[in-house]
Amino acid sequence: MSIKILKGNIVYSETSKKLKTCYGYLVVDGELIEGVYETLPECYQDYEVKDLGDRIIIPGLYDLHLHAPQFPYRGLGLDMQLMEWLDTYAFPTEARFSDLEFAEKYYDRFVQEMAKNGTCRAVIFSSIHSESTKLLMNKMEQYGVGGFVGKINMDMLCPDYLNEGTDKSLEDTERWILETKDKYDLVKPCITPRFIPTCSSGLLQGLGKLANKYNLATHSHISEDIDEMKIVHDRYPELDSDGEVYDKFGLLTNRTVMAHCIYPTANEMDLLKIRGVTIAHCPQSNGNVAAGIPPIRKMLNKGINIGLGSDISGGYSLCIFRAMSEAVYLSKLKWLESKKKDDFLSVAEVFYMATKAGGKLFGNVGSFEKGYIFDALVLDDSNFYVDQENLTIEERLERIIHLGDDRNIVQRYVSGKKY
Ligand code: GUN
Numbered sequence: 001m002s003i004k005i006l007k008g009n010i011v012y013s014e015t016s017k018k019l020k021t022c023y024g025y026l027v028v029d030g031e032l033i034e035g036v037y038e039t040l041p042e043c044y045q046d047y048e049v050k051d052l053g054d055r056i057i058i059p060g061l062y063d064l065h066l067h068a069p070q071f072p073y074r075g076l077g078l079d080m081q082l083m084e085w086l087d088t089y090a091f092p093t094e095a096r097f098s099d100l101e102f103a104e105k106y107y108d109r110f111v112q113e114m115a116k117n118g119t120c121r122a123v124i125f126s127s128i129h130s131e132s133t134k135l136l137m138n139k140m141e142q143y144g145v146g147g148f149v150g151k152i153n154m155d156m157l158c159p160d161y162l163n164e165g166t167d168k169s170l171e172d173t174e175r176w177i178l179e180t181k182d183k184y185d186l187v188k189p190c191i192t193p194r195f196i197p198t199c200s201s202g203l204l205q206g207l208g209k210l211a212n213k214y215n216l217a218t219h220s221h222i223s224e225d226i227d228e229m230k231i232v233h234d235r236y237p238e239l240d241s242d243g244e245v246y247d248k249f250g251l252l253t254n255r256t257v258m259a260h261c262i263y264p265t266a267n268e269m270d271l272l273k274i275r276g277v278t279i280a281h282c283p284q285s286n287g288n289v290a291a292g293i294p295p296i297r298k299m300l301n302k303g304i305n306i307g308l309g310s311d312i313s314g315g316y317s318l319c320i321f322r323a324m325s326e327a328v329y330l331s332k333l334k335w336l337e338s339k340k341k342d343d344f345l346s347v348a349e350v351f352y353m354a355t356k357a358g359g360k361l362f363g364n365v366g367s368f369e370k371g372y373i374f375d376a377l378v379l380d381d382s383n384f385y386v387d388q389e390n391l392t393i394e395e396r397l398e399r400i401i402h403l404g405d406d407r408n409i410v411q412r413y414v415s416g417k418k419y
């Protein structure tokens, strides 16, 4: 038995409705949560207690959608809508990751920045290049950022310099899967068609088979943009939506995460729910590339699991506190747009999305309930105080969500280990 005991203000979610809070003790056995206690049980009296004072302990934050090779131009080139933005900014930047020296420099910085911003696990698009994708996976294991990484696939409607060709795309992907699937403790490969427009039906079919053969997670974009959806509709006029196209090729499972879903049809929402797909809501990106405001409340009401993503570099910030804050903000615009019918999101709901809902994809992570794997952040919000203000723990968390950043994160644990 390897017992670790932290004492402080503990906050986590069991449900999306209400935060669980406790000033007390978090007991961890190895990498698993043993329990949260107001008074330390007799049997732990002889163990050392790490007293964190007035600091706040929360579960790890999870970023369910971002593009590592777009990191070099975060905060730049956000003056266009999606399809033009891809051609002008995203594709040329991603092409640079064929160069391993360039990739080494940027991926090292990228993963360190994710860690600094409190991301414990993430679902990441790399570029089409297997070698630099492996480099990215190595860095994640090294710096303690877990999750899924995808060498992406494209065989049409992209510049020639990024067009892999169908057979080569599938062969390279399978080779890379075999090289990486058992290599790491924290990181796994994941099937990553960029989105339907850049993937032929043959490629999507082959990727569906690989996802099934190796029991892998799948990650892509869904129903993000009107122009994108028109391309899909023209190619598959007999199908209802992006969701039906992915489903036709076996790419919607309970191991699938799809970014955005701004314009889902009613059938598509039902399908996502039936298949157990998780949606990555990326509010900052949705505004930046002027894609639209997703109907998050409607999808939650359908029972769809929804986590949060930064979508670097459609989004410019790696900080998942920003995603929480902006999810609340965008939901208020949606509430107005719905004539005040679709309730906006609460702090408890966005915190749940960033922790327990996102964590579901990776296994039992994202909460402090007994048996969960111990991923956690220790937060210090003393920079917000001028005088003793007697805020509740819920109020302090709300303020961190809206005002906090990496400076408020003082410790980060992943799978029981401090990084
Ligand atoms: N759809 C296809 N590629 C991309 C991308 O790089 N970013 C976003 N936001 N949407 C996409």
Ligand code: FE
Pocket (backbone or CB within 6 Å): 065, 066, 067, 221, 259, 311, 314
């Ligand atoms: Fe994206």
